[in-house]
Amino acid sequence: MKRIPIILDGDPGHDDAIAWVFAKAYEDLFDIKGVISVSGNQTIDKTTINSQKICALLGIKAPIAQGAVRPLLNPVMTAGNWHGESGLDGAELPEPEALSDLSGVELMAKILKESEEPVTIISTGPLTNVAQLLMTYPELKIKIGVISIMGGGLTYGNWTMAAEFNIIEDPEAAWTVFHSGIRLYVSALNVTERALIRPSDIEKIRAVGNDVAEVVAKWIEFFIQYPMAIGYEGAPVHDPCAVLMLAKPDLFECKDLYVDIELEGEFTRGETVADFRDWSTEKPNCTCCVDIDQEKYVKYLCEALHAYDGRKVKI
Numbered sequence: 493m494k495r496i497p498i499i500l501d502g503d504p505g506h507d508d509a510i511a512w513v514f515a516k517a518y519e520d521l522f523d524i525k526g527v528i529s530v531s532g533n534q535t536i537d538k539t540t541i542n543s544q545k546i547c548a549l550l551g552i553k554a555p556i557a558q559g560a561v562r563p564l565l566n567p568v569m570t571a572g573n574w575h576g577e578s579g580l581d582g583a584e585l586p587e588p589e590a591l592s593d594l595s596g597v598e599l600m601a602k603i604l605k606e607s608e609e610p611v612t613i614i615s616t617g618p619l620t621n622v623a624q625l626l627m628t629y630p631e632l633k634i635k636i637g638v639i640s641i642m643g644g645g646l647t648y649g650n651w652t653m654a655a656e657f658n659i660i661e662d663p664e665a666a667w668t669v670f671h672s673g674i675r676l677y678v679s680a681l682n683v684t685e686r687a688l689i690r691p692s693d694i695e696k697i698r699a700v701g702n703d704v705a706e707v708v709a710k711w712i713e714f715f716i717q718y719p720m721a722i723g724y725e726g727a728p729v730h731d732p733c734a735v736l737m738l739a740k741p742d743l744f745e746c747k748d749l750y751v752d753i754e755l756e757g758e759f760t761r762g763e764t765v766a767d768f769r770d771w772s773t774e775k776p777n778c779t780c781c782v783d784i785d786q787e788k789y790v791k792y793l794c795e796a797l798h799a800y801d802g803r804k805v806k807i
C-alpha cells in the first residue's frame with residue numbers, strides 16, 4: 493500500500509495527543525513528515541513541549557517545529573479548564589525530542605516542496621499555521637491533497653453557544669482555510685462530542701497493557717473530569733476523528749456540505765454555518781461527518797494501542 497505523507501498540526505491537548513497515537517499506530521497507511529504545534533489549548537511554549545514529549549513517547553521521528561504564537565487577529569485564549577496547567581496534565585512523559593530550527597510554517601513549506609506526492613495536513617487545533625502557510629506560500633497550495641480538520645459544530649458551539657473552540661480561537665484563519673478551495677474533511681462537534689470515552693472504557697484501554705496504553709488511560713482519567721463535572725457522560729475525545737476520517741471511514745457517515753465561517757456576529761463570531769438545504773446552489777467545500785459508531789471508536793483505540801507492543805494494526 494502506498495503511504496500517505498502527512499503533517500500533524502495541533503495544540504496538544506489530550507485529544508490531539510490521542511489523535512497522534514492513532515496516526516503513528518497506522519504506520520502502514522501514514523508517513524508522518526512533520527509535527528507542528530500551535531497556540532490553542534495552552535500557550536505555544538506548552539503545546540510545543542507537549543508535542544516534543546508526545547513524539548518521544550510514541551517514537552515519532554519526524555521533525556517538530558513550533559508554530560504560531562498567537563491567532564491572526566484574536567488575542568491568545570487557552571483551555572486550561574479542560575486540559576490543565578500544562579495543557580496535557582495527568583501522566584509523566586519522557587524527555588522531549590529535539591525541536592527544529594525552522595518555524596512551523598517554514599517546516600510545512602519545506603515538506604510540501606520536497607514531496608512528490610500530495611501531502612495531507614491533519615489539523616486538530618486552531619487553523620493559524622495553515623492559514624499562514626497559504627498566505628505566505630500560495631504557490632504550495634497545489635501540493636496539499638487534503639486538510640482533515642477537527643473544528644466547528646454543525647450547528648452549535650462548545651466555547652460559545654454558536655462557536656467551537658478551534659474556530660473561535662482564530663476565525664480569520666478558519667475563514668482562509670474554508671475558502672481555499674482545498675479538499676477539506678471536517679469533524680465537528682455534532683460528531684466529535686459522540687466520540688465519547690466513558691469511565692467504563694478506561695479499564696479496557698489500560699488492559700491493553702503497554703506503556704502507551706497506560707499513559708492514554710491516565711490522560712483520559714484527567715481529561716474526563718471537567719466534562720463530567722459539567723454534565724457529559726464521558727470525555728469527548730474530539731481530535732482523533734480527523735485521523736480516523738482518513739483511516740477508518742467505516743466509523744462515520746459523511747455528507748458533502750457548504751460551510752462558511754461567521755466573522756462578524758455579536759453572538760455568532762466563529763460559528764461554522766453549514767448549508768443543509770437539499771436544493772442549495774452553494775457548491776460544497778467540505779466533506780463533513782454527520783454520524784459516528786461510538787463502540788467501534790473505543791474498539792479501534794484499543795486495537796491501535798496494540799501497535800505499541802509491536803503487534804500489527806489492521807487498516
Ligand code: BDR
Pocket residue numbers: 505506507508533571574616617642650656657658730731
Ligand atoms: C477542540 O478544542 C480543543 O480543546 C480540543 O483539543 C479539540 O481540538 C474541541 O473543541
Ligand code: CA
Pocket residue numbers: 502503504505507508532533616617731
Ligand atoms: Ca486540539
